Amino acid sequence: MRPLHTPSRSAARPRPRPRGLRRAAVAALAATALAGSLTPAAAGTGPGEPPRDRSLQRQLRELVEAPGGPPGAVAVLRRDGRQEVYRAGVAEIGRREAPGLDDHMRIASVAKAFSGAVALSLVDDHRLGLDDTIGRRLPRLPRDWHAVTLRQLLNHTSGLPDYTEDPEFLEILTADPRHRFDSRRLLDYVADEDLRFAPGSRYQYSNSDNIAVALMAEQATGRRYEELLKERVYRPLGLRSTSLPQGYRLPEPFMHGYAVDPPAPPEDVSEALGASGVWASGGIVSTPRELSAFIRGYAGPELLSPPTRRQQQRFVRGGASEPAGPGANAAGLGIFRYTTRCGAVLGHTGNFPGYTQFAAATPDGKRSVTVSVTSQVPLDPQLLDRLRTTEENFVCRLLGDR
Template sequence: MEQSRARAAHRRAKLDVPPRSRLRSPSVLLPGFPQVRLPLVALLAAACVAGPVHAPAHAEDAPADHNRALRRQLQELTTAPGGPPGAIAVLKRGSRTEVVRAGVAETRTGRAIEATDHMRIASTAKAYSGAVSLQLVDRGKLRLNDTIGQVLPRLPRAWHRVTLRQLLNHTSGLPDYTADPEFLDLVTANPRRHFDSRRLVDFVAAEPLVFRPGARYAYSNSDNIAVALMAEAVTGRRYEDLLARLVYRPLDLRSTSLPQGYRMPEPYMHGYDVTPPDSPEDLSEVLSASGVWASGGIVSTPKDMTAFIRGYAGGRLISDRTRRQQLNWVDGASEPAGPGENKAGLAIFRYTTRCGVVYGHTGNFPGYTQLIAATPDGKRSLTFSLTTQVNKTNKPELLERVRAVEENFVCALLRKA
């Protein structure tokens, strides 16, 4: 017990990172980094720093009275204290697509956001690792009760009883590598550092499980790293190749990738740190994706994410038998929490709103906040993207406002024609 307390005290002390530069140290919170502000030093000196420019909202593709109200709500988010410079939502009902947007894709130019702009999709990438692993379950390559010890024996013996099922619904008890002091120090010293993505969980290899596997829910970025490693181990293929074969091609995702570096493909929505009264700072290319990999490193577009969530939430990629297992719900919310009441399945969440139920995932990453959701049949979908990071730690009041707006969009999605 005393040793655990000493370790916790040491971690708290190291998480309080002092500034290493006279430059502003923005509230940059990595997924699972609830207490860390990254001093981005010289990297931000070269980044575009501009005033808060909010261009008139772009007309949606299919104007309607209710969309004017939705557009106004997005616009109000972009002008709220700490709000995103840009926001876009794509609603699709059958073959009909409506795009609602506000603000700008880039403050320097005032360019409007397009549904084909690239962005970091953050922890919604966890759904993609679910799509890969559950298809491997269907093909007999993996079983939901396969353990880390059976598939990844090199990982710590203390973790060997954890199953694929527990990794996918965040009941594994694996310690979160993104909260490890050594990992945080390395990111702080060099945000563009290239990590060996397949060794990320080594940062917590000496740590015991946080709780007995299956005992409770705790969102951990380590879970989906282990899922990707299991998929590689049983197929002999790189996770990036599995994504291409099992997700991108079947769903015709032509603008989706899992990079290792920090560069963004053009065109892209610029992601910002917004900390009033300072001007927004561009974080789009500040961090290397190698440090999040299967847990949150994918780059995509609203158009591609719409196609993904319709196929994934609608069950197109997996058998009915595996889908029934996927939709066994436990108490747990996505990070950040999605609209309405949240329940966790296998790499998917159920959002029960006042207007009905959708399945999906959320995510946040420096510069970006994401929600993807669809009806259980996949026929109606919502992709909702903001160009700043909003979560319960850095902007709790704004998060509640965002969740309310997301729920209004879900209600518009589910409204009868």
Template sequence: MPVPAHAARFGRRAARRAVGTALVAGAVLTGTTATAVSADVPSPNGHGTHDKGLQRALADLVAARGGPPGAIAVLTRDGERRVYRAGTADVDTGRPPRAGDHMRIASAAKAFSGAVALSLVDRQALALDDTIGLRLPHLPAAWHAVTLRQLLQHTSGLPDYSRSQAFQDIVRADPRHHFDSRRLLEFVADQDLAFPPGSRYAYSNSDNIAVALMAEQATGRPYEALLRDLVYRPLGLRETSLPQGFRLPRPYLHGYATAPGEAPEDVSEAVSASGAWASGGIVSTPADLSAFIGGYAGPRLLAPATRHAQQDFLPGGASEPAGPGANAAGLALFRYTTRCGTVFGHTGNTPGYTQFAAATPDGRRTITVSVTSQVPLDPALLARLRATEEKFVCALLNQKHR
């Protein structure tokens, strides 16, 4: 698939600047301004006030200083889907974001690795108390006591490979570098655990790499095939994939890096997904992500006993970036307790994109909010995004929002 003209124009310069900032600061890239806003569904049956308020919230987010060029939210309630959008999916053409546009879902991909692992627990191919020593004995002996449960809840203590100097140096030099995804943990294989397993919470990208490797060891099948058979097919996800390269399927939401006084730079295809893999490499659409989170947070995908374990939440365990309200960590799933009620889901951010996906515990109501820049570097913008997410959660739960 050819690289589009705008990507070639900004090319490696944009990618290196964006990714370099991300690695140094831990989060990066705010957006630019845009004005168009619309809802795809009319506002019958008294929804008009809610619709206008939600549209205004998205428009204000896009228009904020450093805001993303585009934003799209998909709210599904008991079979009715409403799509809200602001700004543009592509600054070159000005076309609006669409629910079928592809995008990088970043760390929301961790929920997919949880779906694979917990589906295998249901099938008794894995157990939550299986250890790295049992399943992956080639990994450092110091890690062997870590369990699948601890990996899924980010209480493992595994050092984060994405923070290693060697990994960061490679990405800075060539953001499109093709990594051997199954060897990413080698970047920290010389390090001990950061703390005794299970003793505290610490978000680590290494955790979900290890989860995927355990799933492969237990089944003898590639992680990509397990995703297809255990997640995509059961939930009807036709536009979701785990690529190895940097290109995105067409059409897609363009993700941008912006800086004050400079034109936005397209970083949609700046970074290879191989360096994120099971921790953040999945490409999906707002529509597919909505269907996924309803199935994973709800009862459709997992057996009751496994769901009970999945929803053993650890207070204070925040997703990255933090979602709306008070965050608590379950097994590859977070609880977001807002002023209007509670939803389960996941967030994510990567150069060009920030994601929030959540559902009610029965899976019948879902909300996804996707924006086309990486916002966590700017605390004020992240606070605005979290407030916007909370407004959508309130609408989802039929509560008033301001």
């Protein structure tokens, strides 16, 4: 369902079709080792929102100004009811506005935490069990996959082949990045493939896992995944600007995401790809304000019971999110633990053409940090290292008086 549009700073101008749609599509979903660089247009903070920590503001500005840096960045710290907002660069090249708290953006693989929230809420209600298997819930899927459990899907130890690496899927996406996929049939692209390894034997991040999680949730309830998101995540947390679209349009206003093909100038790829090809694995659109609220609810006690949270926080050491978050990473059920030099937080990361995301909170749900930038930073390993350092320093600010 396409979200409603509201007036925006860019509403009056036509949206040109990006030149690099095919390149963006492959970069998004093939996990290629392409290197990209972006040149920021400007840096600054929002009016009336002076940063609380000049060092963090400087680091965010330096990230934007770095070679290949994103044109825009916004970080939100929430500590015991008090909010700090840090901004650098612009929400759209050619305009002066900094990224806003209510600007829409693609949250990429942080959407996997949303599917974790839906599934674990159903575990709380005894509609699903963590030991429920694909064979029980989704028997049409390959027999070789039938022993895989919901738990293994949620912590990426399932062994499912990743449909986003399938040549046929990539051929379709490359030919038409806005192709409307049947989201509920995405696993068909790898249905002729065996498991990569015995379920539960090791960790391997796979976009297929969360497609299967959403399908299990639908089978258990007889309701569409989009409806389950509204009922079990959006409404309890008061998220009114968060959605899971099928098309390529973003609701207004939005932070424009960029890619570059040197020596060409930065290219707007905000609407280069449709969301149907990533669905429960990466298609959610939200805002910095609501991403902050979500991660406090999911990492904290608001959405899940204590017994289910204990299961959620049984971590697989060395299980890194994609891209890796700050510090040492460990994989839980639809959530990761990031152990930094200043302490540990729980959350998720994500990247998509034009966007890179980090969202984390303390286990009590009282403190959170999100860092959102408007380029696909992991395409540049050096820039990703700089971003991870910046994220860790924000975590230290978050935990600084503990």
